[in-house]
Amino acid sequence: MVRELEFEKPIVELKKKIAELREYTNDTDVDLSDEITKLEARLTKLENDIYENIRPWDRVQIARHLARPTTLDYIENLFTDFLECHGDRLFGDDEAIVAGIAKYHGLPVTIIGHQRGKDTKENIRRNFGSPHPEGYRKALRLMKQAEKFNRPIICFLDTKGAYPGKSAEERGQSEAIARNLFEMAGFTVPIICIVIGEGASGGALAIGIGNHIHMLENSWYSVISPEGAAALLWKDAGEAKRAAESMKITAPDLKELGIIEEVIPEVRGGAHRDLQEQAKLIDVVLKDSLTSLRKLSKDELVKQRYTKYRKIGQLQMIDEYITVQ
Numbered sequence: 316m317v318r319e320l321e322f323e324k325p326i327v328e329l330k331k332k333i334a335e336l337r338e339y340t341n342d343t344d345v346d347l348s349d350e351i352t353k354l355e356a357r358l359t360k361l362e363n364d365i366y367e368n369i370r371p372w373d374r375v376q377i378a379r380h381l382a383r384p385t386t387l388d389y390i391e392n393l394f395t396d397f398l399e400c401h402g403d404r405l406f407g408d409d410e411a412i413v414a415g416i417a418k419y420h421g422l423p424v425t426i427i428g429h430q431r432g433k434d435t436k437e438n439i440r441r442n443f444g445s446p447h448p449e450g451y452r453k454a455l456r457l458m459k460q461a462e463k464f465n466r467p468i469i470c471f472l473d474t475k476g477a478y479p480g481k482s483a484e485e486r487g488q489s490e491a492i493a494r495n496l497f498e499m500a501g502f503t504v505p506i507i508c509i510v511i512g513e514g515a516s517g518g519a520l521a522i523g524i525g526n527h528i529h530m531l532e533n534s535w536y537s538v539i540s541p542e543g544a545a546a547l548l549w550k551d552a553g554e555a556k557r558a559a560e561s562m563k564i565t566a567p568d569l570k571e572l573g574i575i576e577e578v579i580p581e582v583r584g585g586a587h588r589d590l591q592e593q594a595k596l597i598d599v600v601l602k603d604s605l606t607s608l609r610k611l612s613k614d615e616l617v618k619q620r621y622t623k624y625r626k627i628g629q630l631q632m633i634d635e636y637i638t639v640q
Contacts, residue, residue: 318381322373323584326365329358366583369533372556374565375541377533378512382587384594386413386428386471389511392594393601394419394426400457402449406486409450411442411478412522414457416466420602425461427454427522428471428511445478448491451521455495458502467505467605470522475540477518492521499524500620503613507604509579509597510534510566511586526620527604528574530566531597532581536574537564574627576604 319327333354340347369377377383390397394417401408413430416423431444438444461468477488499506499522508525514536530536539547544562545554563569566578577600586593611619 320373320376320380322365322370322376326358326362329354329361333358362583371535371559371562371565371568372541374533375513375535375555375559377581377585377587378535380585380587381433383512384586384590385433386426386430386473386511388590389471389594389597390417390426390428392591393598394424397426401453403452403456405452406449409442409447409453410440411444411446411474412450412454414453416457419467419469419605422605423464423466425457425466425468426471427457427468429474429519429522431473431512442478444474445476445518446474446521447478447483448486448488451477451491451495454522455491455498458495458499462502462504465504467507467609468502468525469601469605470506470508470525472508472510472514472519472523472536473512473534474515474518475513476515477521492517495521496524500624501617503616505605505608505611505616506620507601507608509601510536510575513540515540524620524624526608526616526623527576529577529579529600529604530569530575531579531586531593532566533585534566535559535564536566536569537562572627 333351336347336351336354339345340351390413397415397417399413399415403409411430412427414425414427417426418424429444429446430441432438432441458468460466477483477492479488506525506527508523508528510519510523510528510530512531512534513519514523514530514534516538519536537544541555541559541562541564542552545558546552548554548558563572566575569575570578579600580596582589582592582596608616
């Protein structure tokens with residue numbers, strides 16, 4: 316059974332009431348069909364009101380849902396002939412990053428993505444989706460291979476951030492992230508990035524320098540988590556909901572700011588409700604994105620990527636002078 320979130324509790328309670336009335340009707344001769352019909356109409360209106368007016372903090376909670384589809388789930392439903400590659404050829408393999416080659420509608424592509432677990436045991440094995448430097452170096456190794464064989468690169472972003480522990484720092488976490496940013500900026504193959512859950516800080520950006528960036532409707536992408544921002548701004552991580560409202564971290568906000576290309580719609584209640592249907596919604600955007608980028612020359616791809624990032628955060632000068640007293 317899918318775990319309901321806090322903001323969905325009114326829906327759950329109403330569904331429970333309807334189920335109780337149906338059970339009572341089946342067990343007795345009392346006809347409660349009119350009452351059930353009224354409650355069902357009320358339920359439909361309630362769902363529309365809630366799901367069509369989801370607040371930023373609610374989207375953060377959906378993005379963190381334990382049943383939310385992961386990179387491997389989408390690989391299984393969007394691609395064929397996937398062959399996973401392991402290791403960075405320098406230190407070891409990091410299971411927080413999944414990387415390999417596959418076919419997308421018959422076209423060879425390279426796939427890279429964060430991978431978290433769905434239970435405690437798998438989360439420990441995959442370090443809760445927080446990569447070590449060898450994970451980013453594995454990703455870069457596969458990207459360079461894609462460049463060599465002229466394969467498009469498709470990245471799935473879903474991480475709370477790069478692992479900040481001592482061992483990661485000793486093995487060059489900062490350098491690994493910076494190296495990926497530098498190298499991805501210059502690749503001459505199409506790079507498409509899709510934020511499927513959480514996209515936090517350099518841990519996400521290290522595989523997020525793309526020609527096109529798309530986001531699932533209930534994902535978030537930011538330099539810091541709402542809890543981290545709240546702790547810095549108000550010295551209280553409990554103000555995360557307040558921070559989420561002001562940070563502009565959701566897909567609709569980032570689309571409006573010009574940081575992403577497309578907001579990918581989600582099934583009602585979140586991607587975890589119907590993986591197959593969600594994969595179809597991603598497929599529509601991914602296919603169009605790849606088709607348009609494959610029309611560009613190598614030089615045009617690099618230029619387009621450069622121009623895209625130069626525009627982010629650009630200030631517009633106004634014809635006013637401020638006198639400093």
